Amino acid sequence: MAPDREERRQGREPRRRSVAPWVRTRLRTAPGTALAFAVLVLITAFLAAVLPRAVDAYETEGLRRDIDGASPASTVLELSAPQPGLEIPGPAREQAMRPQALAAVHRKALDRLPEPLRTDTTESAYGVRTSESLLGLDRWLPHLNAPPRFTLAAQSELARHATVRNGRLPTAAREVTEDTREVEAAATAETARVMRLRVGSVVSLGGFPGRPLAVRITGIVEPRRPEGSYWSAEPVLRTPAIAALPSNPPPFYWEAGLLLAPGAAPALLGSQGKPERYWRLAPTTGRLTAQDVPELVDRIASFEGGPGLLRMREIAGDTAEFGTDLETVVGSYAATREAITPVVAVAAFGIGAVAAVVLAMTGGLIAARRAAELALLRARGGSLRGIAGRLLAETAVVALPATAVGLLLAVLAVDEARLLPAVLGAAAVALLACAALPVRAVVSHRGPQPHGEREDLAHTRPSSRRTVAELTALVLAVGSVMALRRRGATGAGDLLVSAAPVLVGLIAALLLVRLYPLPLRWAARPAGRLRGVVGFLSLARAGRSPATGTALPLLALLMALTTAAFGGSVLAGVSDARDRAALLATGADARISSPGDAAALPAGVERAVRGVAGVRAVTAVRIERTAELSSAGKGQKESLTLIAVEPKSYAGLARQLGLGAFPADVLKGSGGVLNAVASPGVAERLGRAPRRITSLAGDVTVRVAAVRPRTPAAPGTEFLLIDAAGLERSGPTTLLATGETLDARALRAAVRGAGKGFTVTLRSEERAALSDSPLQAGAERIYAAAVASGAGYAVLALLLSFVQSAPERAALLARLRTMGLTTRQGRRLIGLEALPQALLAAGGGMTVGWATIRLLAPGIDLDRLALAAAPGLARVDGASLRTDAWSLALPAAGTVLLAGAVAAAGAWWAGRRAPIIELRAGGMR
Template structure:
């Protein structure tokens, strides 16, 4: 009984299989992207969050004398038990993000007794976590010494030394080291099982020997040694004036970190500071972490990324919706003759909605489920609720569309009258005018709200929809102007001798509103591509400016002090074209007042040569930062410090930033000639050219004063291109750049799909029209040209208007598109798109034109002209 009822549906589906298949493919792709793209972006946020906290920790630290520590924590077990107290008061986000506490206790530096030219210092550490992470290459771990009443045993401890420290000074197992009131015996020598373990980040001295200058140029060698639990008891109950550092370290677990938890960590760390400080049942402790600055930077980058990605992804969603509606509209257009016949025979609106909605449901629902399933299987990131909302909203929109169209066209009608509905001949209804006006008002309102609310408006859905609203409003304007352009072009071509151009424009002007929907889709796609390209170009310029601000030249080498011939050695390095010396002195002060500023002496003219535009033009004297100008004033002054003689400073202008100095810091730049005598010895050399880092590092080592080779903790080699590479490869920057690229590619692909969809679905009707023209003498070459002329106005108008809109969008959405978190605080105002993007735009246009020719060739009816002409006659 059911089989005959299904036959009309089967025949209808078989007859309309091209648009049904097209809608199914579009739905599958859209559902796949709706799941994978938000998940990919969220996964990028999480990876950036894990990179932000990688190797970091939160520590509870207390520094007290041995007597105080022994009173509260007499045994090493008491230190471990206390871990539960600190773990129990961790706030929720912080508790989920950290691992079990790792307690350890260290002493201040102990001088090894003996006659040495250079002092040897060792720090004693009770650290059970470190003991489990080392491998002994000689001897055994330190053991608890026998407990008896003899004075010697009361002061005796066993220690384990890192291999670099033992090898440097020739210490072996069994060596006795006098350490003040302690007599230490080396029980073993160890190396780390994994030197890259983040555990060693705050315990570097347990693995190395550190050599540095102290006092009047004296080299001091420092290391650390491991103790047993009994050794802890002896140092805690030994000399009462000995200082001990008691630390409970909470390592962050990368597996438990995501963007949501990292966003809450900053507040939790602040709350933990207060909670630890408020404990009165132990000696005073405080929370220490290196996460404050990274978390602040990540929070700013995350807000900016969500705002920018919200703008681009909303545009992509609108493009996908437009393409799906286009597919559904083309299917409805193919069904219209059948629906007209059914209505003429007395079918109700419900009966009309059956085949229209049924065929769409047949195409959309299985494809949407399959696309969503494939997206989940790909596992590009954590599933997002936004994906379900987007995919479900698009499916509902497509299924509701035929109902709305049927009600509008057939509601209350008893007769169907034909009339022109093309772009040139159709006259807009009042309802359409009201909707278009409302759309323009919404777009203007969104822009006004965005400008007023600033960077904090990035998460507002209305703000995120501003590019879509502006694109739709621009599309309305283009659709209004487009018919007049075609009409004017047709009148101009009517007087020409060639027929192809005139016929092509005439056929283009006969396209109805459904066929013009690709114009809006193409416009939005071009706008998204232009917006992404311009913002990415601005981000690249901001990175370049930040890299220049960090290094100050192509390269820079710096140390506490270099020798007189440092610049000559640097100039001799292959690849170096020029080098300029500078001297940086910290904490200089005026003759009166509490101000402390940094003094930078550099040859201003020479620096202008290697880094043009970084300093004010033709400075006559000293340049002061805004902070220094506020603290010191702009009158002549004298600056000095305990280690630097007086220098006369005559301000001549201001400078906002200088390489190596914090943005907004207090510093003074003076000409290098102001220095005299030994003060002219440089501490920094700015380099122009492309030298290798190894060569520059060798020149730096050779330029250090005698006796400090490898011992200057301030020495540093920075190369601008490496700094720039590090900025561009930062995790959150990669997320934003990948989002820009994906948005441009997806938008372009959808735009091309829209063109192909119209061309393929309308190929049969176009073939019938060309068949009549071929009877009149239209050649094959002319038909190819005709295909280009027909699609040309749509492509040029839509892509041109969309590209122009995309270029102005960064200026319109300026308060939301805040790139300063990625550029070291430098504002980016130049959003000019990279010229390299123009060939890509031209290639996309050529690809669309080639698709038109290819489809014209595929559906060429010349070989069966008689059959085509008989069809429909």
């Protein structure tokens, strides 16, 4: 008796047999597919999560580097207040200048600074200083055109920031008042050397009522961190400087600083130095991020003239002021970031689109492999909702853990970045990965599926919905390109503009898919008349490849190639711009010159430079920046830069470097008039008539014979170039050396051995300095990663395309082999069948990449990306997006070679299997 019937006879409910869960069964059935899918999702989620974190990281590093690299005088936050007014009693005025009162205000000011303004308390200082320097009355002090002047500062915590070399630190032994006329002070070692000070020296300073102030030097100190804000917020306290009085001609004088004891500050009251109290708060960047920039600028503006200033005046007095140039530094950084971010967004859109297409292809491949299973479920009453739910569950079990691991790896890989953008990027990948298979299955099986219906490109007709979607994409692409060309990439939020290359690639892919079968049909007709069958079969099958198996792979390849071409062109344009800027900074591979190009070089310098290994040629030139042009009828002199050269060698140098090349014969003169090559501005001033030039090397008459925008000796200025033989004194002031591998250390050693005071500037060092900005380096890394990732996804798209059609191809090959097709012919058939699509993708990718760069070049500004580390550098010719042949050709050639390799591997594998195995396994195909 059956167990169920026996249980019913005994009055018990029969036990239900457990049914294996759907998800577990599917994962056990195809573990390899699940593992491959998990790896793909993990890598894609990692890239989607690490990209925003990498952008945050290099933007934060750039902000911190810019603030830390700026001078402390520009970044320090200074709260200042003038001396108490005369309406206040004398003791109260003196009390307000003493260290205890100043320290109390300092503590309150630190407490009232809001986030993200943070201070480095170790470099912050407060005290009293003379806002105007005081005249030194002693004759033994060094004089230039005028007597020296001194700034007095009673600054806090001198002992903490200085090391005493001689003597001791100043003190205020008794209570100092406004009437005190003798105080102690310390001077730095550099100040003591320049101003001839030593321990025990007494400096008399004017500007005090009654009698001068006597400042006794009690100690010579050495700053412990001279570059820090304590010493560099007011550099004159550390190092004397030459200043000029506001007159014509201006007399020059030495200005130095002396450090009083904090308790001696009341002695400065009533002086002509206009003493003021100050509290300098040194900013710290330890926790500052790029996202703090808007709030940081708002906070600074509030303290300079808003509610923040009112709060500070509550503690420092109604006349207190708050000042800093930190907003200028932050504003320069923000402007550079705003210029670079849209260019980086283009790369992010490109790689994101390729990754999305590959994920969609993966879902399509799985759906195609399980088409018979899903059709059977529908035939047995399965609903679309139920099937989609089961497929969603089995993909979510794989995709969600893989996404979580990818997100975790991204967080571990990049520190100090926001988590939310990374989570959103990984979530988008998870959503697409989970939805690709269910959506594809629902779309394919929403209606009956006739068995044996052709679905190739030659038979499928685009629906009206597809036509509308394609036209919509075309309108978006045209609009984005026009917007980018007209106003440029203006901001990171301009998504339509940033997606312009992707939209152009999408339109090109749709167009190629529509046109793809036509040339293959035309080529198949003459191939059918040939004796062999392989050529005709390969062309016929390529023209009838499945529509779903051609559009997405072609779209992925085109987007990947477009992204690679665009990214490669950006990197090439940046590199060329930096090379050009470095050349314009030096005029050759190396430049050896006297200070200001004012003194003639000894003959030994040129011989020494020629003997350095790697130096190929040396061109000597004389540069006079004080030459004068007589203005006829005005009796005035106009200054210009006169360059005297040896025509033959200098013309060769200009031709080699591409800086204003000219024939050497142009400089030949006649009748006492020298021919000259002039810059456009100088040529306009001189005209074509002979003009008289006055210079230290002699007076000459010149006539402009040629006009060139630049020349190696003075690539960034207006110039007048003549033959050195026409001057009375033609000793060179500058050497221009060329060579591929110049040894900077050996070159400087050779110049030092020939003389002192000469400057050696290398083109390679100028080039390296231009790429030192974290914003630049980070953006370049993003582009390089985008190109590499796009190439990887392109490879994966080819593999998926080949895998999707592999079963049908293997079955066909087996049938043809039973009809007499040899193994060699079968391999040729598979290879030739894959070749048209690869050639189409390669040719289309090169064309689309070239067209994209030509269309978008006017709207992409590479100046900031290329030259952000040299903000003072003028615009460089050629710092624009241009087509890079290698970026177009190499990815396209790699696509063809890879397609051939994949096809050859597939043909080899198919040839190893016996035809009967494929026919049995694929009997329904």
